[in-house]
Amino acid sequence: MALTATGIGSGLDISNIVSVLVDAEKTPKETLFTKTETKIDAKVSAMGTLKSSLSTFQDAVKKLQSGEFLNIRTVSTGDSDFFTAKADQYSQPGSYEIKVEQLAQSQKLAGANVTDPTLGVGEGSLDFSVNGESFSIAIEFTDSLSSIASKINSSSVNSGVTATVIKSDAGSRLIFTSKDTGTDNQMTVLATDSSGTGLSNMFNGASLETLQEAKNSIISIDGQTLTSQSNTIDDAISGVTFSLTKAEVGSISTLTIAQDTESVKKNIETFVSAYNSLLTSMDSLSSFDVDEGTASALQGDSIIRSLESQLRKMVSERVSVDGVESALYELGISTDRDGKLSIDDDKLTDAVTNNMSLIEGVFSTSDTGVAYKFDELVKTYTKSGGVIDSRNNTYTSEKSRISDQREAFTLKMEQLEARLLKQFNAMDLIVSQLNSQSSSLTNSLASLPGVIRE
Structure with missing residues (x-):
């Protein structure tokens, strides 16, 4: 008869034994998977921080590419x-x-007043001419003042007239205003009736009043x-x-x-501060804590090393300004032992006050100016498909590969668990059978003649 529960034959807790054996095999590997994924996530986060720092630096750099922000x-x-x-x-x-x-000021012309603005005023056309351009509006017999105004304002050939209905104690009238000021934009209005004289009576001759003359x-x-x-x-x-x-x-x-020397100085100081903040961020992302024995996410990463090297090189490069080689240090901007920038305020103030051509030349000379070079460098890292995007794609691939490995390992552990359960259950069945045979043999021997029971 087959066993219906594990461990009955041997008295062992087979489920717990199998679980312990599987965990002994599974835990170290899963810990490694988790540790690797955590490291990758930390690197992705670090790349995001680096990209943000680069973008902040780039914003400061862009303000130095144009005289609009330098020669204020x-x-x-x-x-x-x-x-x-x-x-x-x-x-x-x-x-x-x-x-x-x-x-x-714009010219304003007004038609005659009417008592009821909702009634039609005539049938025909209104012809306008403004600054050498003409257009015509067809008027139906049922068109009210508001309808006429709407046709004028919405016309695709309207060359510069706005129509408005104005109500006063004298009644309601249509006002025409030239959209642009000046005497060149004076209007002429001609009403042509196809039936009756309603339009002419309202807009021609003495009926068309000048409310405001066009002036320069x-x-x-x-x-x-x-x-x-x-x-x-x-x-x-x-x-x-x-x-x-x-x-x-x-x-x-x-x-x-x-x-505006103060605003120019402020923009340059913002650039220096952003550069130093970028270096601080890079140092934090790639540092190693000796006391704690822990490394930052990008410690030893080639991206940080390469970027830092290029930044420091650009800081010291010379730029040709009107045929003369110049550099940041001539503006009072120099590097300290840690590679960060510092400002000699007196020297910078003198340059901003007395030599703006040098300021503009060093920073905003097209293509070769410091601001252009820094901007192009940052773009290679932050643009779509750039260095940071490529590295993040690598991290994504690594996480995907680990996910596949974890899935395959989980299946392997499930198979191991099933195999161990099968083996232990087979052992349990054999032990049960041996115990049964032993008990039967003992009983048979005990029933033999001459056996003395104490």
């Missing part, structure tokens, strides 16, 4: 209500006397008068854009443009 200007208009101004790197520091004598802006700079179609003027002073807000004949404002 401050603009002062005092307490003027008449204009605001912006100055780019091409503007020259100086002071200017400004008079805003007239603002540019007039500005005086140091006594020189400039007329413009717009209230935004960007060709009066080289590198300066005016936005006119108010006009008053005779009122004088002062525009002062100066070199």
Whole structure:
């Protein structure tokens, strides 16, 4: 008769014995799998930290690629209500006397008033001409003022007219406004009736009232008068854009443009700080703690070694500025014994104040400037398919391979467990049979004649 439970024949806890034997085989290997996966995860995380540090450094570098962030200007208009101004790197520091004598404005024309704006006003067309461009709008007999305005505003051939319905005590009327300011953008409106005289009565001749004339802006700079179609003027002073807000004949404002040395210094200081933070991050990611005997995730990694080597090389490289070889140290930026940058404030202030061409040349010379070289270096690491992406792909492959190995090992352990159970159960059955035979033999001997029982 077969055994229905393990261990009955031998009295052994077979399930526990098999479990202990399987665990002895399984635990070291699974521990190794887990340890390897943990190391890979730590490296992936470290690569993410490195990429973030590189991106922060790159943001600081980009601000030094353009004169927009290096050759910065401050603009002062005092307490003027008449204009605001912006100055780019091409503007020259100086002071200017400004008079805003007239603002540019759009032309506004209005049709005749009607009592009920929901009724149709006529049938035919409205023809507009603005700055040499013309377009026509077909008007149906049932079109209300709002419908006419909608047709004008939504027309794909509209060359610069906005239509609005305005209600007043006198009734409702259609207002036409040129979209752009200045006398070049004056409108002409002609109503043509195909039935009746409704459109002509509303929009032709004396029925078309001028609410606002088209005007050009007039500005005086140091006594020189400039007329413009717009209230935004960007060709009066080289590198300066005016936005006119108010006009008053005779009122004088002062525009002062100066070199913004503090902002330039701040951008350079931000670059130095970002560079040093990047080195600190790289050192942390690749360090070894002697006291604890533990290594960081990228300790000894070739990516860190290569990147650090390239960064330090670029810091010391010279750049040709107007035929003269220059470098960061001439701006007061030097490296210390740990490879980090430090700033000689007096030397940097002097360069920013008196030699902006040197600042721009060292940092923003196209392709060869320090800012361009650093940017290109960072891109090789952070771009899609770059060094970091390639390394992460390697880590992904390693984790996938470990996952496959773990799955295969799990199957192997299941087979080992099944084999051991089968072997122990076979042994248990034999022991049970031997015990049974031993008991039967003992009973037979005990029943023989002459056997004396004590």
